[in-house]
Amino acid sequence: MSANTLQGWRLRPATSEDVEPMAEIRAAAMRPDLERLGRYDEHRVRQRLRDAYAPEYTTVVEAGGAVAGCVALRPSEDCFWLEHFYLAPEIRGRGIGTAVLTGLLARTDAEGAPVRLNVLQGSAARSLYERHGFAPEREDPVDVFMVRLPGGGS
Numbered sequence: 001m002s003a004n005t006l007q008g009w010r011l012r013p014a015t016s017e018d019v020e021p022m023a024e025i026r027a028a029a030m031r032p033d034l035e036r037l038g039r040y041d042e043h044r045v046r047q048r049l050r051d052a053y054a055p056e057y058t059t060v061v062e063a064g065g066a067v068a069g070c071v072a073l074r075p076s077e078d079c080f081w082l083e084h085f086y087l088a089p090e091i092r093g094r095g096i097g098t099a100v101l102t103g104l105l106a107r108t109d110a111e112g113a114p115v116r117l118n119v120l121q122g123s124a125a126r127s128l129y130e131r132h133g134f135a136p137e138r139e140d141p142v143d144v145f146m147v148r149l150p151g152g153g154s
Helices: 016-036 042-052 096-110 125-131
Strands: 009-013 058-063 066-075 080-087 115-120 135-139 143-148
Touching (some): 009 096, 016 042, 016 058, 016 066, 016 080, 016 115, 058 096, 066 096, 080 096, 096 125, 115 125, 125 143
Parallel strands (some): 080 115
Antiparallel strands (some): 009 058, 058 066, 115 143
16 A cells, blocks of 8 residues: 555555454553543453454554554445554554544545544544544544544645
């Protein structure tokens, strides 16, 4: 897909073998927010990714030759769903998430499609999404559901 050797990371298509490393990254990435919300469960945090995993829509972030993150962009009837966007805690803050999201949104903008996602209440990831043009559609006690219209800016 693309490479960014200056920062030592790259993107590649996911395979079925990537699900377990991704489940571990999801658990590490989500643990602080899920604990804050009183919803962390060692098994469930991993199983939710396993149950929804669709390698055909998923991209792996590699850093140092290892799986360090993932993101899925799943088409639906009237939009794309941005799902399972997780980076290992040790690679956050290096601009990788911004670069990955910018690339995905360029693709959805070219297709003229809105993008939807949900983020945990109080998650720091919400500010990343807002900087890229996502706005809340609705909220519940656990999640904020957001949408970005085509050309929503970044």
